[in-house]
Amino acid sequence: MSKNILKIENLNLYYDKKQVLKDLNLNIEKNSITAISGPSGIGKSSLLLVLNQMIKEYENASFSGKVYFNDDNKDIDITTLSNKELPNLRKKIVYVSQHPDILPFSIFENLYFPLKLQKIKKDDAKKLITEVLKIENLILELKKSCTIVIISHFKSQILNVADSIFKIE
Numbered sequence: 001m002s003k004n005i006l007k008i009e010n011l012n013l014y015y016d017k018k019q020v021l022k023d024l025n026l027n028i029e030k031n032s033i034t035a036i037s038g039p040s041g042i043g044k045s046s047l048l049l050v051l052n053q054m055i056k057e058y059e060n061a062s063f064s065g066k067v068y069f070n071d072d073n074k075d076i077d078i079t080t081l082s083n084k085e086l087p088n089l090r091k092k093i094v095y096v097s098q099h100p101d102i103l104p105f106s107i108f109e110n111l112y113f114p115l116k117l118q119k120i121k122k123d124d125a126k127k128l129i130t131e132v133l134k135i136e137n138l139i140l141e142l143k144k145s146c147t148i149v150i151i152s153h154f155k156s157q158i159l160n161v162a163d164s165i166f167k168i169e
């Protein structure tokens with residue numbers, strides 16, 4: 001069984017003629033947390049767009065290289081998937097924006113809203129939400145069932161939770 005869930009080989013990424021990522025290689029282990037760091041404009045978000053192939057929706061973007069995703073113990077090169085296959089891939093490799101959509105209530109009310117729909121009592125919801133809001137807790141919990149690639153500008157947050165740090169320079 002492969003230890004790596006993602007393998008990026010010789011990735012080059014361009015917007016129009018401007019090269020953003022150059023010959024990038026990265027292996028990501030299953031159930032690990034990888035933090036992507038590097039200065040603003042270096043290509044961190046663009047790298048994440050490659051990982052679920054959202055980059056294909058950008059008309060001015062082009063790339064070369066391979067991105068292998070180990071799905072059911074088979075390595076598939078996701079750069080070769082057809083448009084019809086991509087929605088299924090994006091259910092497995094999910095991009096969570098750094099700009100969350102929140103409703104115009106308090107953070108508590110935002111998190112309580114879906115719980116209320118599930119008829120969870122306010123007291124129970126409070127306990128759940130308090131636990132979840134210790135964010136590092138949430139990430140460590142997720143790691144049991146997911147592999148996480150995170151962009152963070154907060155060094156202490158990275159050091160607390162990441163198994164490895166990948167610097168783009």
Ligand SMILES: Nc1ncnc2c1ncn2[C@@H]1O[C@H](COP(=O)(O)OP(=O)(O)OP(=O)(O)O)[C@@H](O)[C@H]1O
Nearest residue numbers: 015020038039040041042043044045046047058060
């Ligand atoms: N859609 C686009 N069209 C043209 N250029 C783009 C596009 N998106 C990003 N770029 C450029 O590509 C480079 C990498 O951008 P990217 O957003 O990946 O960087 P980043 O490392 O995520 O930066 P930040 O830390 O500010 O979020 C930047 O120079 C940016 O201006």
Ligand SMILES: [Mg+2]
Nearest residue numbers: 044045046151
């Ligand atoms: Mg970014």
